[in-house]
Amino acid sequence: MLAVGNTAIDLTPAPVKDFAIRIFGTADKSALLIGMALVIGALAVAGGLLSRRAPWPGVILIGAFGLLGIAAVAVRPDFAPAALLAPLAAPVTGIWAFLTLHRAVSADEAGTRPDRRRFLTTSVSLAASAGVAGAVGAFAGSGTGADESRRLAGARIPPVTPPPPGADFTGSGGVPFLTPNRNFYRIDTALSVPQLRAEDWRLRLHGMVDRELDLGYEDLLRRGLIIRTITLACVSNEVGGDLISTAEFHGVPVRDLLLEAGVRPGAQQLFTTSADGFDTGTPLDVLLEADRDAMLAVGMNGEPLPFEHGFPVRMVVPGLYGYVSATKWLVDAEVTTFDRRHYWEKRGWAKQAPVKTQSRIDRPRPRSSVPAGPVTVAGVAWAQHTGIDRVEVRVDGGPWREAELATDVGRDTWRMWRVTFHLPPGQHVVECRATDRAGRTQTGNRQPVLPDGATGWHSVVFGCAG
Template sequence: MSTHLEPPRLSAPVAGLIGVIALVAALGAGHLVAGFVGAGASPFFAVGNAAIDVSPGWLKDFAVRAFGTADKAVLLTGMAVVALALAVAAGLASRRRSAPGLVFVSVVGVLGGVAVFTRPDLGQIALLAPVVSLVAGLAVFGWLHRTALDGQYSSAARRNFLLAVAGAGAAGVAGQLVGASKDAEGSRVAVGPLIPARTAPPVPAGADFAKFGTPPFLTPNADFYRIDTALVVPQVRTEDWSLRIHGMVDRETTYSWSDIRNRPLVERIVTLCCVSNPVGGPYISTARFVGVDLAELLAEAGVAPGAEQVFSTSADGWTAGTPVAAMADPSVGAMLAIGMNGEPLPVEHGFPARLVVPGLYGYVSATKWVTDLEVTTWDARTPYWLRRGWAKHAPIKTQSRIDAPRGPVTAGPVRVAGIAWAQHTGIDRVEVSVDDGPWEPAQLSTEVTVDAWRMWWADVAAARGSHVVRVRATDRSGYTQTDQLADVLPDGATGWYAITFTAR
């Protein structure tokens, strides 16, 4: 009589744990190598960046609306949850044979390799990260699977599991430490004071109505909005940075950090606004920027006839297209900025250098970590967001917002306050309407520059009950913002902002 012996089978918890540890080991090894070849080569971040790059414009807009500046954290968290779930599933599918898990690790490795290979800011050496990640994942999965099958309840098996976990964790931490050694913050601190030869006008006491609930006129760097596609903030030191101006120019030119730092610097107060800002949204801020005039740099290069756009590229490969007229016209005040609110640019806001072009939405003008300016035509080069359905020309639209009151108020006179903006044109007046009543003029703050926002306030009568107050602005050209609601895609939102408050 013959007996049939069942092949050994791992318990479900052990099998799932093997999948998770192999995944963590693969990602940790890749992160370690990325510390040497470039943080963006980390397979986890490379796949995340690829997901951002292939996302359509409407999905990006949804992410900003739904999660705000936490959109990247949400993406990374979601990726981690999905990856862990798949790793557990791969482990469970490998309770008898290791093949399903090895296939899973291989697929993850290939995806990481493709993501790294297609990154415009990474060279071929960056492929080492996903290759090492793949090898580590396969080795750890196979080793733990064999160990567990040979004796999943033995002390040796438990010891191997602990070694694998510790090794994966150490690799990830080591990668982070190596990457930190290339941190740009030390280079930023070494820049020292940036003293402009031409200063911005002083900000008078009446420039904001913060005591009534508006934001301060100048936005602290820590509070300045940040919307970009960088999952990993580029770490660029001044000694490694340069700016190349080429294309349809008479003289191709490359500037080092010292070349820019030692030029006469100019200071301008500019309000920047994201095209993803909905009506009444938060993605608008104002700062003192210090840098050099882009018009001067372009004049030195000599812009050729027929040029239409300046195609700018970031250190992480992101691109934007700005009309040549906006950059080459000295009256616009376009800048290569290296300072912000009395200090070198914060790393997350573009250090060592970024573009600032008054009057244009950021996606066509505000390239951070900028390293390359190509003077070209619209047909020759298509910037990042134009490929995703956004408009070629994107002047900031005249808009207004209500910041106060927030919450219940006492019946009677109620002070309403907010901001209005029409960069490079200027705000002429702001009006409010309560419960569809007549439009009443608001008191405007002192104008500092037409390139910055203005604050406003108005006292309105409010009996007990619920009320709706609306606001609209009229700019210096005579245009009054439309009441027609439009989405942010393709060139910025429109409509009157309204809030509801209760008087008691």
């Protein structure tokens, strides 16, 4: 089922994926699995009804699902022959179980065995067997030692550094400056989170380089870690959306590795691949900037990367949307040209994807009601790798007012802001816009997320009760 789901994700057009993310957010994978289960259940009911006289409709349906599963596994980018064992066994056991149940109920209906207990007993036995098999499979899958490996890696990650005084306006109704790992947004194509051991992890850096590098987890740690606080944003984030988070990352500079390998003339991108077969391409000129702080991250907010966020190693590149920079469960890195197209580029997204200057209102909430009088409007603004210079806010189309900015932590992080208005009872509309340190003011022109990120001013409608 997971293989079919992953293949369905790969084949889904970009606008449909964008719609799913917009509607379901980080629950898009759960929605897909639930939808698949409902469709399979409906087809199973239909197959059962069609098989009342003869078993062949049900057998054909199960066989068709088996072939679909085999095809889905075979076309996966991380395909290995051993992966065919499960989709081959599933239709065989499924057809055997279906024929067993069909014989039991058919004999009962013919009157040769009037006691229906045989059918019920057979059903319960098959269900129990399936449950035991599933539990054994789950236990075997969890027996990789990945949890213990991550626990041991925790001793190598320094504690998180609290943000400086004045950097966090949470008390004004905004989000925390550092996003807890459990709340950090997650958008990727993996239905099943890879469970890798740090001890087994290897990275091959190859392609248009003078010297190939073959690195293990310990090789990275011996190089020394840098610590940077970085805001990451998803290109699918709508204006005012929450697909953006900030964390303190620990890792090894990508630039150092590239210089050690020796990048050859004509190379344009670093094409990185995940353990689950996902790939992306990051411009080399960005990665080679001395002050970019792009890294192979091993830690996040004072602990090893969570499995959902790429343990053991992932890419983190400030200032670029994640779909061209943030490969999780990283296992391969090839220096190459832009002729090689990555996963999302093939689906209509732009090759170059710098994060756009944006701002968001966190308080008041849309359609909320607050007391009339002094009303504090608060939110965040970001312009990664450029930095925020000012944020302006207006109510009901009036003049723009400059907001108070929180302490600046760095140009690669978001910045909190707040401003207070005195408002009468009634409905109001508040808007915000940010200006970065290069003097670029956030455009009010609304554009969708495809192909390189949404634009526009965020606005919130709320009421004041008097």
